[in-house]
Amino acid sequence: MTPRLHPSSLDTLPAAVARPAFDRYALQPGIVHLGIGAFMRAHLAPITEAALAAGDTRFGIVGVSLRQPDTRDALAPQDGLYTLAVRDADEHGRRRERLQVVGAVLSVLVAPEHPQAVLDQIADPATRIVSLTVTEKGYCLDPATGRLRRDHPDIAHDLVQSADAVAPVSAIGFLVRGLAARRAQGRGPVTLLSLDNLPANGHTLRGAVLAFAEAVDPSLALWIDTHCTFPCSMVDRIVPRTTDADRDAISTALGLRDAWPVLGESFLDWAVEDRFAAGRPDWTLGGARFVAAAEPWEHLKLRMVNGTHSCIAYLSVMAGWTTVDMAITQPDLRAFIEVLMREEIEPTLPDLPGLDLAAYRQSLLQRYANPALAHRTKQIAMDGSQKLPQRLLGTVRDRLRDGSSVARLGLAVAAWLHFLRGVDELGQPYPIDDPQAEALTALHRATIGQRLDREAVGAMLGHAPVFGDLAGRAPLVDAVCVALQSLALRGVAGTLRQWAESGEHA
DSSP: OOOBOOGGGGGGSOTTSBOOOSOGGGOOEEEEEEOOOHHHHHTHHHHHHHHHHTTOTTOEEEEEESSOSHHHHHHGGGTTOEEEEEEEEOTTSOEEEEEEEEOOEEEEEETTTOHHHHHHHHHOTTOOEEEEOOTGGGGOBOTTTOOBOTTSHHHHHHHTOBTTBOOOOSHHHHHHHHHHHHHHTTOOOEEEEEOSSOTTHHHHHHHHHHHHHHHHOHHHHHHHHHHEEOOOEEEEOOOOOOOHHHHHHHHHHHTSBOSSOEEEESOOEEEEEOOOSSOOOOGGGGTOEEESOOHHHHHIIIIIIIHHHHHHHHHHHHHTOOBHHHHHTSHHHHHHHHHIIIIIIGGGSOOOTTOOHHHHHHHHHHHHTOTTTOOBHHHHTTTHHHHHIIIIIHHHHHHHHTTOOOHHHHHHHHHHHHHTTSBOTTSOBOOOOSTTHHHHHHHHHHTTTTOOSHHHHHHHHTOHHHHGGGTTOHHHHHHHHHHHHHHHHHHHHHHHHHHHHHSSOO
16 A cells, blocks of 8 residues: 655655655744635645745644535645645646645644634634635625625624634634634734635725624724734635546655645746734745735736636536636637637726736636646636626626726626526536525526526626626626527537627627
8 A cells, every 4th residue: 555645754755746845843833724725725835835944934834624624634644744736738738747745734623623723723822824715605795795794694603602602613703703812812913814816805804804893892893903914915826626536646656645635837926915913924935926005916816817717617618618728729719718808808907017918818828728737617617606796797897887898798797697507508417506506596597597688687687696786787788688699599619609700799
């Protein structure tokens, strides 16, 4: 049986495999990270690894799984070690891979099993940063307004907890209850840092935390607002889901069994505001950039990368294109995405001094074409009700405010609505993985599932939890209606071909 990846086995690794360049047992647990999924382990952890290797031992990471024990169960026998496989392709399309064993994660807590241990770690005097990647739905916000939903089942549960029996289930509940313990114990300030794809993610996190704290104890909200900082940040790296085949291939290359490696592209970007209440690692050593304001970079990422990623995903799932690299090789789809960026997204972006948008656009198309990642379109298509307001609808609002066309954005929105029918163009059903799946599929059946006229489309776009004030906006209704009719008549490939031939909608 192949031995397990473990600190005691690092000396047996092939010479080409990078490994921790520091004494892990000298590290302090300075970062608590809620939501220790693949993205965090392919982004925050290796960036922190570089700072640790330079000698700053204050920022070891304690990960927290908010739902399942699978990450803890995989990493605990490995003493927190795991492998990051950075994959790209050479000029001939042949896959290249660099392997790095990451040692920044000291331990993983499972919140449902030991909620008090999570609260204690947040309150621990060594903790300087509490970061999180819990996806858009993990903030329990109203997607249309960005405000905390006090009627969300997790938030409602956490608000009624007593001081004697605290067992939160939401990320916001853990943060506020942990900060309450920190205040009660006279501990120092701490930074709360969102790494999720949300507009103004630091401000969004601050709003949710303060709203929850205000409902619990107004004096706690005041303490948090006085002692904690909430920097905004923009994170960018494509991290596909790890498959069993990936696990086997990476373990073979290591000569050791790694139960849960992660994958990532060679591209990595992180722009983070330098507002930390209790110090921070020198993340520039791992490729981060400290900036005065992250907002321009957030807009760039959310609209150019995430917006087009979602558009590709919904069109591709319907057409049967299973991975992004497969999809972007379709000439008409690639042409559509490029024009969508150039004509309708880029004009809404803030000024970004020093950034060549044309070069950025081409580099993004090249990233999508990376065959080594095999990023599955169904993975990207999850949680559309939470993602579209940030990724596409903000751009739509800006275009409508300026009186500009939303024809191409209309097709992107129509692609999601088309996807909600739950059956692709090959007749294969798939689940709608979305917090609002039940309401959305019922509305779909009652409206555009019956007919594709303007009234039905308008009713679908009237779903306030997603579309908010965009309900009834005639230019959007018209654009989506035309696009949906074309998708139903011609299919995805035919609709994209019509765009390519006419330069306008069908």
